[in-house]
Amino acid sequence: MLDFLDRHLTHDCEGISRRSFLTVGAATATGLTLSGFLAAREAQAAADLASGKIVKAPKAKSVIQLWMGGGPCHLDTFDPKPEAGEDYAGTYRKPLETNVKGMRINEKFEHMAKCADKYAIIRSMTHHTNGHETATYMMQTGTPPGGELVYPTYGAVVSMKKGQANDSNLPPYIMVPTPIGRISASGFLGANYAPFSTGGDPNSKDFRVGGIVPPKGMTEGRMSQRQSLLEMVDDFARELEGSPAIDAMSEHQKQAYGLILGDAKKAFDISEESDEVRDRYGRNKFGQSCLLARRLVEHGVPFVTVNSGGWDTHKKHFELMDQKLPPLDQAFAALLEDLAERGLLDSTIVVWGGEFGRRPKISREPPWNGGRQHFCTCFNSVVAGGGFTGGQVVGSSDRRGETVRDRPVYPWDLTSSIYQLLGIDPNGQLPHPHGCVAYVTPATGGKVQSGGLLQEIM
Numbered sequence: 462m463l464d465f466l467d468r469h470l471t472h473d474c475e476g477i478s479r480r481s482f483l484t485v486g487a488a489t490a491t492g493l494t495l496s497g498f499l500a501a502r503e504a505q506a507a508a509d510l511a512s513g514k515i516v517k518a519p520k521a522k523s524v525i526q527l528w529m530g531g532g533p534c535h536l537d538t539f540d541p542k543p544e545a546g547e548d549y550a551g552t553y554r555k556p557l558e559t560n561v562k563g564m565r566i567n568e569k570f571e572h573m574a575k576c577a578d579k580y581a582i583i584r585s586m587t588h589h590t591n592g593h594e595t596a597t598y599m600m601q602t603g604t605p606p607g608g609e610l611v612y613p614t615y616g617a618v619v620s621m622k623k624g625q626a627n628d629s630n631l632p633p634y635i636m637v638p639t640p641i642g643r644i645s646a647s648g649f650l651g652a653n654y655a656p657f658s659t660g661g662d663p664n665s666k667d668f669r670v671g672g673i674v675p676p677k678g679m680t681e682g683r684m685s686q687r688q689s690l691l692e693m694v695d696d697f698a699r700e701l702e703g704s705p706a707i708d709a710m711s712e713h714q715k716q717a718y719g720l721i722l723g724d725a726k727k728a729f730d731i732s733e734e735s736d737e738v739r740d741r742y743g744r745n746k747f748g749q750s751c752l753l754a755r756r757l758v759e760h761g762v763p764f765v766t767v768n769s770g771g772w773d774t775h776k777k778h779f780e781l782m783d784q785k786l787p788p789l790d791q792a793f794a795a796l797l798e799d800l801a802e803r804g805l806l807d808s809t810i811v812v813w814g815g816e817f818g819r820r821p822k823i824s825r826e827p828p829w830n831g832g833r834q835h836f837c838t839c840f841n842s843v844v845a846g847g848g849f850t851g852g853q854v855v856g857s858s859d860r861r862g863e864t865v866r867d868r869p870v871y872p873w874d875l876t877s878s879i880y881q882l883l884g885i886d887p888n889g890q891l892p893h894p895h896g897c898v899a900y901v902t903p904a905t906g907g908k909v910q911s912g913g914l915l916q917e918i919m
Contacts, residue, residue, distance in 0.1 A: 519884025520808070521847030523758040524619060526766040527751070527793065527813040528641060531593070531773030534819035534833050535841040536862045537782050539566050539582045542821070545861045549821050551831075552779050561852040569786035572794030578852040579797045579806065580845035581918045585856025585865040586814070588872055591835035593773070596816035597643045603876025603902050605909050610899055613648035613891070615876045616764040618901060620654050622885045623763040630725035632657035635757055636766045637750045649893050656766065663731055663749035670729045728760040729753070741795045748792040755799055758809050772815055775832040778823070797845055810847030810879055814840075821862040839865050842875060848882040850918045869912045873904035878915040 536542050541556035542549055556565040559577035566573060566582075573580075590596050595606050604612040613621075620634035634656040640646065647655040659670045727733065731753050742748040747769050754765040769789075774781050793813065800806040818840025819833030839858045845851060856868035877887035880901060887902040904911060 519882065521810045521879075521882045521884075522623075522808040523762065524616070524764045524810045524812065524847070524879065524883070525751075525754045525758060525796070526616065526764070527796075527811065528766055528768050529772045529813070529815035530597070530641065530643075530768060530770035532596075532815045532817045532819055532835060532840070533772045534774070534778070534782075534821075534836075535584065535839065535858070536821055537567055537778075537786070537819075538570075539841045539843060540584045540858055540862055541565055541567055542858075542860065542862050545821070548823055548825075549861050551823055553782075564852070564854060567786060569782075570790045572790045576794050576797055579801060580811070580843050580851050581849055581853040581855060583842045583844065583855045583870050583875070583915070584839075584858055585868050585870050585912075586818075586840045586842050586872075586875070587865050587869050588817070588837050591817065591837050593816060593835075594643045596837060597641065599872045600814070600816050600875075601641065601644055601646075602648070603873040603904070605873070605904055610893070610897060611645055611648045612899075612903075613650045613654060614644065614646045615879065616656060616766055617647045617650055617654040618880075618885070618891065619764045619883060620656075621650060621891075623883065631728060631757070631760055631762055633762060634764045635659065635762055636768055637753050637757075638662060638746070639768050641766065641768055649897075649899065650891065651894065656764075659729065659753070662746050663753045664744060664746050668731060668749075670726075725760075728756055728762075731756065738799070741799070743788050743791040743795070745788050745792075747788050748795070751792040751796045752799075755796060755803075755805075758800075758805060759803070774819065775824075775834060776829055778819070778832045800846060806846040808847060810849065810882060811845040812842065812875070812879065813844075814842035839863065842870075844875075844879075844915075844918070847879075848919055849915075853918050855915060855918060856912075869910075870915070871904070871909070871911055873902050873909070874912045874914065877902045878919060881914060882919065 536545075536550060537553055541553060543554040543556055544550075547554070553568055555568045557568050557570060557574040558565055559574040561577040564577050564582070566577070588596065588599055590599070590606075598604070598606055598612075601614040601616075602612040603615055616634045620632075624633060634646075634654065636646075636656045636658045638659050638661055640656060640658045647653070661668050661670065731739070731749060734752060734756075739749065739752065742752040747767070750767045750769070754767050757765045771781070771785060797806065797811060800809055800811070817835055817837040820836040821833075824830075824832050824834055839862060856870055857866045858864065859866050880887045885901060887900075889901045891899045891901055893899045
């Protein structure tokens with residue numbers, strides 16, 4: 462039996478329990494308001510305790526994570542198995558050849574087939590749990606579950622290690638359009654590194670980012686009047702109290718209004734894009750979310766998650782896939798091509814996947830009637846840009862996609878590889894408020910099974 466607990470990390474630490482994380486960690490899981498983000502960012506002066514010299518110079522500056530919450534099926538996306546028969550392949554038995562010889566993908570992926578040279582498919586992802594919450598935790602943090610420490614997502618780690626966006630008013634970790642609700646994104650790093658969530662639907666005509674874009678009917682003139690009034694109140698309060706806390710609050714308010722009224726808000730203004738560009742991504746929630754992610758990395762945001770749920774297809778699996786695959790195909794391909802055309806793909810890692818896959822054998826019996834169940838034994842992820850070599854396939858599954866045939870890749874292998882390309886040492890340390898020894902990727906210490914870094918595509 463594998464020991465997935467790196468126990469030596471927490472033996473002297475009165476850390477946060479898993480149960481406490483579930484009950485009280487929801488505050489950071491839901492993302493921050495703008496003022497909360499700005500206040501939290503300065504409330505905690507967390508030091509970077511990374512030790513260990515980075516061997517390779519960073520190749521990437523930003524990450525766009527395309528998160529498919531619920532678990533997309535590998536057979537119906539990037540590892541088709543038409544030869545396995547109808548009980549496994551279902552209705553998708555005519556995979557497409559791509560512009561990379563020998564690389565086949567789902568028949569609905571017409572756009573992705575034309576740009577396969579830009580991405581690599583990992584066909585041997587694996588871990589040990591079929592539970593959504595624990596699997597999400599592993600894939601988002603690159604950390605095995607257990608012990609007392611609740612680890613931050615790698616978005617939060619990148620936020621801490623890489624700092625703010627080029628535009629200093631923009632949060633360094635942004636989720637579009639909604640946060641991933643099954644985990645505490647910032648873990649023991651605290652609210653200072655929780656993601657900012659845009660909310661809303663980027664495809665909506667009146668899309669407004671909560672806390673940044675003024676409410677409908679609120680002109681910038683009225684916002685400026687409110688700012689002036691608030692400053693007068695703050696000045697009066699300072700005269701009465703002379704409180705450093707009030708001084709700090711005023712500074713956060715100034716930063717917040719600076720984002721609302723300043724140039725930084727343009728990063729979120731998707732209406733600045735031409736109709737041609739918006740049509741290219743697809744006029745739907747996922748497509749426009751991907752376009753917004755591109756705009757944000759253009760403005761120097763280090764980590765953007767596009768959160769796309771609905772992949773938990775226990776029932777009516779193929780009906781749902783017929784609806785979800787075409788928008789995914791269009792937007793994913795448009796994002797890769799657009800980044801490449803703008804000279805951003807070399808410095809931007811794009812990573813696609815969910816917490817696990819779906820069982821290869823279709824559940825035709827009631828009540829599932831053609832659904833697919835959770836499956837962690839073998840599934841897919843896709844990576845592109847930022848130093849990853851495109852047009853490659855890492856690992857493989859057996860003829861039915863039920864087991865990893867060669868080159869297993871674990872969640873911590875993937876996150877460690879991303880860290881390396883960003884110039885972050887996976888063996889370095891993270892600051893913990895209770896003084897615990899906490900590593901960027903604790904699984905790299907040899908306590909758990911690992912396939913190692915993705916050197917073949919780095």
